Amino acid sequence: MCGMTVIDGNPVQAPPVDACVAAGADYPRPDGQDSYTIGEVAEFTGLSAPTLRWYEQIGLMPQVERSHNGQRRFGNRDLDWLNFVRRLRLTGMPVADMVRFAELVRQGEVTYDERREILERTRTEVLTRVLELQDTLAVLESKINFYAAAHRAPEGA
Amino acid sequence: MCGMTVIDGNPVQAPPVDACVAAGADYPRPDGQDSYTIGEVAEFTGLSAPTLRWYEQIGLMPQVERSHNGQRRFGNRDLDWLNFVRRLRLTGMPVADMVRFAELVRQGEVTYDERREILERTRTEVLTRVLELQDTLAVLESKINFYAAAHRAPEGA
DNA sequence: GCTTTGCTTCAAGTGCACTTGAGGGCTTTA
DNA sequence: TAAAGCCCTCAAGTGCACTTGAAGCAAAGC
Numbered sequence: 001m002c003g004m005t006v007i008d009g010n011p012v013q014a015p016p017v018d019a020c021v022a023a024g025a026d027y028p029r030p031d032g033q034d035s036y037t038i039g040e041v042a043e044f045t046g047l048s049a050p051t052l053r054w055y056e057q058i059g060l061m062p063q064v065e066r067s068h069n070g071q072r073r074f075g076n077r078d079l080d081w082l083n084f085v086r087r088l089r090l091t092g093m094p095v096a097d098m099v100r101f102a103e104l105v106r107q108g109e110v111t112y113d114e115r116r117e118i119l120e121r122t123r124t125e126v127l128t129r130v131l132e133l134q135d136t137l138a139v140l141e142s143k144i145n146f147y148a149a150a151h152r153a154p155e156g157a
Numbered sequence: 158m159c160g161m162t163v164i165d166g167n168p169v170q171a172p173p174v175d176a177c178v179a180a181g182a183d184y185p186r187p188d189g190q191d192s193y194t195i196g197e198v199a200e201f202t203g204l205s206a207p208t209l210r211w212y213e214q215i216g217l218m219p220q221v222e223r224s225h226n227g228q229r230r231f232g233n234r235d236l237d238w239l240n241f242v243r244r245l246r247l248t249g250m251p252v253a254d255m256v257r258f259a260e261l262v263r264q265g266e267v268t269y270d271e272r273r274e275i276l277e278r279t280r281t282e283v284l285t286r287v288l289e290l291q292d293t294l295a296v297l298e299s300k301i302n303f304y305a306a307a308h309r310a311p312e313g314a
Numbered sequence: 315g316c317t318t319t320g321c322t323t324c325a326a327g328t329g330c331a332c333t334t335g336a337g338g339g340c341t342t343t344a
Numbered sequence: 345t346a347a348a349g350c351c352c353t354c355a356a357g358t359g360c361a362c363t364t365g366a367a368g369c370a371a372a373g374c
Contacts, residue, residue: 054361094361109307119300122297123301139241205333251330251331
């Protein structure tokens with residue numbers, strides 16, 4: 001059933017990003033480290049620093065830790081979450097919906113059902129999109145072949 | 158070679174939408190008709206009438222026929238083109254790039270090579286996106302399964 | 315010590331893809 | 345003949361997802 005760290009009754013403080021954050025490629029990150037500046041995270045994720053701040057501001061990030069002098073310190077958990085956000089963005093989900101999901105995550109286990117429903121709807125949409133894109137791939141290849149053939153035999157026989 | 162109407166040295170007037178417009182589902186359209194109002198096309202395509210006008214204005218449509226009193230009359234050829242545009246939009250291609258492609262189409266056979274290159278780049282991008290979405294599907298399913306399992310067995314073990 | 319580098323907040327600006335509004339014309343139905 | 349419905353153009357407005365600018369703090373290098 002998904003072999004990831006199921007620490008949802010969280011020990012210290014970091015809010016549960018989400019249970020089950022395995023599967024799929026992660027962002028590159030240095031080994032044995034769990035604290036990154038916004039600049040580092042920007043580099044890892046390809047998101048700009050302002051975007052990361054904005055994500056936090058609108059509630060798309062589970063509030064980020066701060067260093068003694070007020071600078072953000074992102075943890076691996078945050079990188080996992082950003083990786084998931086990247087995937088959702090890829091599916092075309094509006095940021096507002098992702099924020100909604102993030103709120104549900106913050107509310108804890110009681111929202112499991114609603115979270116599941118959201119992800120199931122998303123899954124259906126993604127599946128549809130994948131099928132359409134595969135159709136589109138066929139269209140593209142047929143056109144590419146046409147152009148290539150026309151190139152070899154200029155002016156239709 | 159793609160078995161569609163390859164009339165690129167065009168007989169009467171309608172500009173060559175594109176050679177090779179087969180493959181993939183078309184918009185629904187009444188049989189044996191080749192002239193539709195903007196309202197009908199809006200209904201077929203799901204695009205709004207203003208959007209269709211805007212597409213024409215920015216050069217994304219090969220200029221549309223007009224009736225005696227100046228109203229647009231879209232043909233099946235236009236529907237085919239809009240269907241292709243819909244696919245390109247689905248791939249995330251910016252409208253500006255589609256306009257560029259439309260320009261190439263208007264310029265005729267001499268642009269076959271450039272068109273092929275564009276479509277090849279697009280194909281690569283779409284392929285990448287499909288793979289990422291399939292990855293995302295796996296992530297979604299794993300999370301869905303987690304939530305479903307947690308639902309059946311509330312509070313760990 | 316002073317400048318550079320990298321971070322901070324808050325507000326305003328940008329780019330894209332449309333959408334909406336204002337003002338008007340033609341054709342069809344009451 | 346008058347109102348309804350569908351079309352027209354042109355210009356301005358909207359929503360989303362960021363991006364940029366202004367003003368300032370704080371540790372690091374010369």
